Amino acid sequence: MERKLMPSGVTVRRENMTTKTLNASAAGLGFLPAVFAIVLGLGVITLTGHVQAAALHDAAHDVRHATGFPCH
Ligand SMILES: [Zn+2]
Structure with a gap:
């Protein structure tokens, strides 16, 4: 987290937001x-x-009847 004091006196907090994506094969679950x-x-x-x-x-x-498919 980075804090920066702006000229107006307001402190701005800036956080680096990173996202990790994890797919099934990377997690070793590709065979499921x-x-x-x-x-x-x-x-x-x-x-x-x-x-x-x-x-x-x-x-x-x-x-067939329950799904409304034409039957007889
Ligand atoms: Zn029928």
């Missing part, structure tokens, strides 16, 4: 989105692989 995508994908595949086909059809049908 990939891990999240892999876990999500395996979860979806596991879920849909073990559920009854009729249940999948009904769920997709309900989502």
Whole structure:
């Protein structure tokens, strides 16, 4: 911080403002989105692989109606 006395008698304080930007890869967390995508994908595949086909059809049908997508 720098203090400077102006001719008017007012003291001006000046602080150097610096900003550090830290992105995910610089923080060593660049792999997290990939891990999240892999876990999500395996979860979806596991879920849909073990559920009854009729249940999948009904769920997709309900989502279509809930989102207002034209159906029947
Ligand atoms: Zn429908």
